[in-house]
Amino acid sequence: KNQVEQSPQSLIILEGKNCTLQCNYTVSPFSNLRWYKQDTGRGPVSLTIMTFSENTKSNGRYTATLDADTKQSSLHITASQLSDSASYICVVSEDYNFNKFYFGSGTKLNVKP
Amino acid sequence: DTEVTQTPKHLVMGMTNKKSLKCEQHMGHRAMYWYKQKAKKPPELMFVYSYEKLSINESVPSRFSPECPNSSLLNLHLHALQPEDSALYLCASSQATSGAYNEQFFGPGTRLTVL
Numbered sequence: 001k002n003q004v005e006q007s008p009q010s011l012i013i014l015e016g017k018n019c020t021l022q023c024n025y026t027v028s029p030f031s032n033l034r035w036y037k038q039d040t041g042r043g044p045v046s047l048t049i050m051t052f053s054e055n056t057k058s059n060g061r062y063t064a065t066l067d068a069d070t071k072q073s074s075l076h077i078t079a080s081q082l083s084d085s086a087s088y089i090c091v092v093s094e095d096y097n098f099n100k101f102y103f104g105s106g107t108k109l110n111v112k113p
Numbered sequence: 114d115t116e117v118t119q120t121p122k123h124l125v126m127g128m129t130n131k132k133s134l135k136c137e138q139h140m141g142h143r144a145m146y147w148y149k150q151k152a153k154k155p156p157e158l159m160f161v162y163s164y165e166k167l168s169i170n171e172s173v174p175s176r177f178s179p180e181c182p183n184s185s186l187l188n189l190h191l192h193a194l195q196p197e198d199s200a201l202y203l204c205a206s207s208q209a210t211s212g213a214y215n216e217q218f219f220g221p222g223t224r225l226t227v228l
Contacts, residue, residue: 034216043117043203043219044156051213089155091217098211099144099169103155 002027004092006104014112017080021107023073023090031095035064035075038087038106047075047088080111117220119204125226128194134223136187136204143209145187146217147179150201162187163209194227201225 004025013019025033032051036044048057048064050073056065061078077084087106094100117138126132136145143164148156161169162181170179176198178190187204201224205217 031211031215032213036219041201041222041224043119043205043221046216046218049214049216093215094211096211098207098209098215099146099161099163101158101217105155108153 004104029095119220142206
């Protein structure tokens with residue numbers, strides 16, 4: 001069964017600290033993996049997208065890694081800011097089926113001053 | 114232009130009302146999606162349109178009626194909703210072909226409250 005699991009469910013960190021969010025998946029055949037940031041009551045915004053052959057991609061203070069062999073991804077946030085408080089959702093898409101997107105349950109990040 | 118727009122931003126309706134949610138994109142995407150999202154949960158797929166034809170209906174109650182009048186527009190018609198239908202409704206679009214960089218672009222959502 002194709003699944004995406006994220007951990008932790010929630011995380012509280014102090015402003016300026018770093019953190020890492022995890023995503024494990026069983027989706028096959030794999031096409032790509034995306035990390036989205038979703039502010040409360042708003043639509044998800046894409047942070048990074050990685051294909052099978054990419055194992056790291058950065059977007060400012062966000063760095064995503066992908067290990068396609070172990071089917072694991074992580075999102076590392078450097079020097080966190082209050083505005084990073086949001087939910088982070090990992091989404092994996094299935095190859096050959098353009099409309100098959102599997103969502104993780106998200107990690108709720110709270111950055112405190 | 115990588116934007117998906119949705120209107121209205123907020124909607125409050127009674128259980129006997131009829132209303133519509135609208136979604137628009139100009140990225141040339143031929144796949145469009147409706148999702149429902151409850152608080153602290155990931156989005157749940159409701160409908161998928163591919164080339165203006167309904168391709169997936171995830172067993173959604175008939176009080177939700179989707180419509181895709183052209184390749185840029187997607188509507189969701191609402192009638193006789195229940196309070197438990199209150200949620201954030203998200204529209205998304207993507208290419209209608211599989212590919213390494215196929216991804217969904219989401220709109221900002223419509224916050225629906227059913228009284």
